[in-house]
Amino acid sequence: KAGVTQTPRYLIKTRGQQVTLSCSPISGHRSVSWYQQTPGQGLQFLFEYFSETQRNKGNFPGRFSGRQFSNSRSEMNVSTLELGDSALYLCASSLEVGVGNEQYFGPGTRLTVT
Amino acid sequence: GDSVTQMEGPVTLSEEAFLTINCTYTATGYPSLFWYVQYPGEGLQLLLKATKADDKGSNKGFEATYRKETTSFHLEKGSVQVSDSAVYFCALSDHSSYKLIFGSGTRLLVRP
Numbered sequence: 001k002a003g004v005t006q007t008p009r010y011l012i013k014t015r016g017q018q019v020t021l022s023c024s025p026i027s028g029h030r031s032v033s034w035y036q037q038t039p040g041q042g043l044q045f046l047f048e049y050f051s052e053t054q055r056n057k058g059n060f061p062g063r064f065s066g067r068q069f070s071n072s073r074s075e076m077n078v079s080t081l082e083l084g085d086s087a088l089y090l091c092a093s094s095l096e097v098g099v100g101n102e103q104y105f106g107p108g109t110r111l112t113v114t
Numbered sequence: 115g116d117s118v119t120q121m122e123g124p125v126t127l128s129e130e131a132f133l134t135i136n137c138t139y140t141a142t143g144y145p146s147l148f149w150y151v152q153y154p155g156e157g158l159q160l161l162l163k164a165t166k167a168d169d170k171g172s173n174k175g176f177e178a179t180y181r182k183e184t185t186s187f188h189l190e191k192g193s194v195q196v197s198d199s200a201v202y203f204c205a206l207s208d209h210s211s212y213k214l215i216f217g218s219g220t221r222l223l224v225r226p
Contacts, residue, residue, distance in 0.1 A: 004157075033213065043203065043216040056213055090157055092214075101207070103214060105150075105157040 001027055004093050004106035012112045018079040021109045025072050025093030032074040033103060034066060037088040046089075049074055078111075086113045116141040120204050120217035127224050133191040135220045137178075137204035140185065145206040147171075147180055147187040148214070152201045161189075161202070194224045 005024045013019050025032050034046040045058040049068035066076040072093075078085055088110050092103040121136040139145065146165045150158040162171030167182035178189045187204060204217040 006157075035214075042218050043214075045213040045215070048213060058213070092158075101212070102148075102160055102163060104160065107155075107157045 004091055004104055006089075006091050006106040006109050008109060009107065010110045010112075012114060013081050014114055015081055015083060017081050018077065019081060019111060020075055020077050021089055021091075021111070023074045023076075023091030023093075023106060025074070025091075026104055029093035029095050029104075030072055031094045031096060031101075032068055032072065033092045033094075034074070034076050035090045035092065036060075037090060037108070038086075043090075046076065081113045083113050085111065087111060116145065116206060116208050116215050118204050118206055118215055118217035120202075120220050123201075123219070123221040125220060125222050127194055127222070129196055129224055129226055130193045131224075133189070133194045133198075133222065135189040135202055135204075135222070137187045137189065137217060138185050139187065139204075139206050141206055141208070144182075145208065147178070148205045148207065149176070149178055149187070149189050150203045150205060150216075152203065152219070154200075158203065194222070196224045196226055198222060199224045 007022045031050045033048040037043045048056045052068045063079045068074045088108045090108045092105045094101045094103045117140045119138050148163045149161040151161045162173045164171040164180035170179045176191045178187050201219045201221045203219045205214045
């Protein structure tokens, strides 16, 4: 079974631009979560989708948004990019939503904002 | 709010040495606990998990026991290999939102 895939793997954008990142979960998984990883802040939760509905959102500004499609694929969008948005963005999928459910991560998209 | 604290790294060991990476947590209720590993240039891989007190998670020679009385989930391995060099993250699954809350990560370097 294929793992979580993320595209693109690397991205360079200019401050003020917007960007869309894509995530395809493991086949059969209905929950997709997004995390931001930076050297300074570590791993931080962005949001989580289940059956096309955003169930939870982390403490990020409204410039960060996402959505999930009927096939469980998910996209996240960052508008008006800032230098501080440079990070590794990780997508994780899980079969269901629950405390003990295992989340499986993709390789990430490395975003650099110049 | 819920949080996870890990020992500062880097941890440098010789091959075949014993490994312990400390992890403690603060949480309301009874979270599930996880260890993830990240190799250079890759995403996170689930290493092991435990869902209730006194559970022991194990995988690939790594072990961790959910200790409710000390709110700890220390990672151990009896004999490390060079290929174990990576960053290890302790995490808990928040009961109210199910999101993962991560520690800051501990870098392990194993020398031949």
